[in-house]
Amino acid sequence: MVHKAAMAEVFITDAHRLGDHRFTVAAQWPRAHVFYRPGADGKCDPVLWLETIRQAGVYVAHRFYDVPISHQFVLAGAEFTIEDPQAPQYGSTPHTVSLDITFEPPAQDKRHLVIELAAVVRIDGRRCGRVTMRGQAIDARRYAVLRRRNAPSxxxxxxxxxxxxxxxxxxxxxxxxxxxxxxxxxxxxxxxxxxxxxxxxxxxxxxxxxxxxxxxxxxxxxxxxxxxxxxxxxxxxxxxxxxxxxxxxxxxxxxxxxxxxxxxxxxxxxxxxxxxxxxxxxxxxxxxxxxxxxxxxxxxxxxxxxxxxxxxx
CATH class of the missing domain: 3.10.129.10 (Hotdog Thioesterase)
Incomplete structure (x- = not known):
């Protein structure tokens, strides 16, 4: 059984291929969110950046790399730099977020896709930072093996x-x-x-x-x-x-x-x-x-x- 995230927690709205492994992904951040709230400086929550890129990687893998919806996504790591933090948009429209994403040419077979991506984050048209993320999409059998191998005693x-x-x-x-x-x-x-x-x-x-x-x-x-x-x-x-x-x-x-x-x-x-x-x-x-x-x-x-x-x- 495949469980999908609640729609309120989905930030990706669209994506387009720009080249072999280059994509632009559109996202929308809510004006107010139950968890991803402004920090002490009044700026957007940096963890929201990571969650948005994570969702973008999953979406692009399904749509453009033909990863089955039943595959499990396993996150290995991420790095981020915030160059121009933005305050939340509390007006009549929420923030418009665009992600310029480049995938490393993926190692792929029918059961396994290695994901390495770099993204430039633009908020309301302004470049605000960058994120890199690593992980893999794997079928149920390989996930079960990996799950047992990595469990603590x-x-x-x-x-x-x-x-x-x-x-x-x-x-x-x-x-x-x-x-x-x-x-x-x-x-x-x-x-x-x-x-x-x-x-x-x-x-x-x-x-x-x-x-x-x-x-x-x-x-x-x-x-x-x-x-x-x-x-x-x-x-x-x-x-x-x-x-x-x-x-x-x-x-x-x-x-x-x-x-x-x-x-x-x-x-x-x-x-x-x-x-x-x-x-x-x-x-x-x-x-x-x-x-x-x-x-x-x-x-x-x-x-x-x-x-x-x-x-x-």
């Missing part, structure tokens, strides 16, 4: 020690709703959290899946970075108010839905990136397997009265 899937972690309040990770918080914290541990996903989340679980959604891990990394350097033992420690400017994410193994996941972060090369940017490494592990890792770079924002004002001095 059951012996390693033991519960974390007591006390149990406590879900964070939405404001602590820049969210408005409790169901959008994907981390829970231990009172005496810094830079580590347990993944805490609502199995009925309308975005992460908009279709049936037998493993942890990759975009949920990306969101966990973003929330972990916002808390980087904040120790649980300090009640007055405020989360970092920041604007994401670039990042790289690698997916190494499938995550099981019924076992705990540890999310950890650590600063990387802070104060060396210029213009007060900082970079944080984050990892997600389950049992004896590294599920995914990311390096995210951003710029801190000055805050007054709860509102972000701009670059930190």
């Amino acid at each position: 059951r012996e390693s899937l033991t519960p974390f020690e007591q006390p149990s972690p406590v879900p964070l309040p939405p404001a602590a990770v820049g969210r408005q709703h409790e169901w959008d918080v994907v981390l829970a914290a231990w009172p005496d541990r810094a830079e580590s959290w347990q993944l805490s996903l609502d199995p009925y989340h309308p975005v992460f679980f908009d279709h049936a899946t037998d493993h942890l959604p990759g975009m949920a891990l990306v969101e966990a990394f973003r929330q972990a970075v916002s808390l980087s350097g904040c120790r649980r033992s300090a009640p007055d420690c405020a989360p970092r108010v920041w604007a994401l400017t670039s990042g790289a994410v690698t997916f190494d193994a499938f995550g099981e839905l019924d076992a705990p996941v540890l999310v950890e972060s650590r600063p990387v090369a802070e104060r060396t990136l210029g213009d007060h940017h900082f970079s944080v490494q984050a990892d997600a592990t389950q049992g004896d397997r590294l599920l995914a890792s990311a390096t995210l770079t951003g710029r801190p924002l000055l805050v007054a009265g709860g509102r972000a004002l701009g670059n930190a001095a």
